[in-house]
Amino acid sequence: MPRQVVFHETGDADVLKIEEQPLREPGEGEVRIEVAAIGLNRAEVMFRRGQYLEQPQFPSRLGYEASGVIDALGPGVEGFSVGDRVSTIPAFSMVQYGVYGESAIVPAHALAAYPENLSAEEGTSIWMQYMTAYGALVDYGQLKEGDAVLIPAASSSVGLAAIQITKAAKATAIATTRGAGKKQALLDAGADHVIVTDEENLAERVMAITDGHGVNLVFDPVAGPTLTALAQATARGGIIFVYGALAPAPTPYPLMEALGKGLKIQGYTLFEITSDPARMARAKQFVYDGLAAGDLKPIVACTFALDDIVEAHRYMESNQQIGKIVVLT
C-alpha cells in the first residue's frame, strides 16, 4: 500500500503524518501517478496551518506539485498513456486532491509532460513557479524590454522564476532579501540588483537604481506594512501584484502614493491562469519555450526523503532555502 502524507488537524509541521493507504483507482477524468518527486510550496504550509484561501477537511492530504509516471487512467481521459512521464500543474483544490505521497490522483487537465532533459526533481519545480510569475508579469503586467521589476522575497522558487522571466524579457530585475546572507546567491541567480531590506532603505535604493523613475512592476508575496515602501518605489502608473499574505501584520493601503501616482495594486493567484483554458495554454507554451531556450532553469535548493516531510516543512518555514525544496519518494 502506498505511503501518503496526511494531517488530522491544522498546526505546526509535526501534524504531518505518513500513513499507508489502499491504492485508489482514478475516477472519471482523473489520472493516477506513481510519484517520484514532490515540489514543496508555501501554499501547503499555509494550508497545513489553516491560513490558506481554503480550509482542509480532515483527514486531509496536501500538495500541489509532483512529478512521476502515470500508472492508471480513469474513464474518459485522452492524450495520456500509462508510463508517461509527467508533472502536476496546481490547477485543482487541495481540499479535493493532494500529491504528497507515493501515489497521487489528479484531474487530467492538471498534468503535463516535462522536457526530457529535466530530472524528476526539476520536473516538479516548473509549473507553480513559472506559471505564477508569468501570469502576473507577462500576461497581466505586459512586461517589456527596459522595464524595471521589483521582486521581494526573491529567494523563493517563485521569486527566482520572476528573476529569470524578467531577465528573459531584457528588463531589470531588482531583488529584495531581508538579510545579507542571500545577496550573492541572488546575484548569481541573475538579479541585476539586490536590496538587503534589514540594512537599506528600499524606496531610496530603487529610486537610485532607476534614476528616480521607480519600478514598473512589483511582484510581492508578503503584503503587510512593507506595501507602503513598495508603493513609494513604484513608478507613475505602475502595477503592484500581491500574490501572497506572508506578513503576519495587517496591510495598510498606501492611499497617498496610489492617488499621487495612479498605482494599481492587484491581488493575484495562479488560479486566475489555471481556471482560464486560453490563459493556461499560453502559460504552458511560455514555460516550454523558456525551458527550451534556456531562459528558464529550475533551481532546486535541496532534497529531503519522504520520511523527513516534517523536516522539509520546517526547513521551508526557516526561510534558509534559495529555490525549490523537493521531497523524493
Next chain:
Amino acid sequence: MPRQVVFHETGDADVLKIEEQPLREPGEGEVRIEVAAIGLNRAEVMFRRGQYLEQPQFPSRLGYEASGVIDALGPGVEGFSVGDRVSTIPAFSMVQYGVYGESAIVPAHALAAYPENLSAEEGTSIWMQYMTAYGALVDYGQLKEGDAVLIPAASSSVGLAAIQITKAAKATAIATTRGAGKKQALLDAGADHVIVTDEENLAERVMAITDGHGVNLVFDPVAGPTLTALAQATARGGIIFVYGALAPAPTPYPLMEALGKGLKIQGYTLFEITSDPARMARAKQFVYDGLAAGDLKPIVACTFALDDIVEAHRYMESNQQIGKIVVLT
C-alpha cells in the same frame, strides 16, 4: 480691480478672503477670462485645509473650474479669441493657478468652449465631473453594457456624473449614500439602486442586486475602512477605483478579498487624463457627445454669490448638496 478669493493660511472655510487685486496680463500660452460662474470641488476644500496632493504657497488662490468670457490672450495662444465663451478644465496645478474670483488666468490647454444651450452655471459643471468619471469608468474600466457599477458618495457632482455615464452605457448604477434623506433624489438622478449605508449592509445588498456576482467596477472617493466592504461587493476580477481620500480614518488593504478574487485597486486622479493629450482629446469628445445626446446633464445643487464664498465652502463640507455647488460673480 477684480475681486479675488485668496487665503493666507490653511484652515476652516473662514480662511478664505475676498481681496481686490490689480488686473494681471496673461503670459506666454495663457488666457485671461472674465469669470461668470465658479464650480466648487472637494479638491479645493482639501487644498484649503492643507490635505490635498499639493500644498498651497501663501498668499494662495484656489479653484479648478470657472466659466466666463475670454478678455485677454497671452503671446502664442491659438484657437481662441477675445469674447469666446469658455470654461476651464482642471489641467493645471492650484499652486500656480486658481479661478475663484472675478478674473482668472489659466493655460490655454485648460480651456474649452461649452455647448451653447448650457448656462454659465452648467458650463462650469461639466469638465471635472464628467472627465473624472469617464477616465476611470470608460477609459480605464472599459465599462460596457450589462456591467454593474458601485458609486459611493453618489450625490457629489462626480458621483452623479458617474451615474449618468453608467446609464448611458446601459450598465447598472448602484449608488450609496449615508443617510436615507438623499435616497429619492439619487433614484431621480438615474441610479438603478440606492444603498443607505447607515441602515443597510453594503456587500449583502450588492450581492442581492447582482445575483451574487458583485459589481464589475467601483468608483470611490472615500477610502478608509469602507474599502473592505467595497471589496466584498466586487466581482471576481473587478476594479475598484479610489479617486479621493475623504475618510479621516486609515485605509486597510483588503488583502484576502483581493487575493481570493483577483481584485485590482487603482488609485486615480483626473491628472492622468489631462496630462496625456490623446486621453484628454478622447475625454473632451466623450463629454461633448454625451451632452449633445442628452445622456449627460449637469445637475446644479445651488448657487452662492462670490461674497458668500465662505458659506459656499461650509455648505460643501456639510454634505447636504446633491450635485454641483456654483458661485456667481
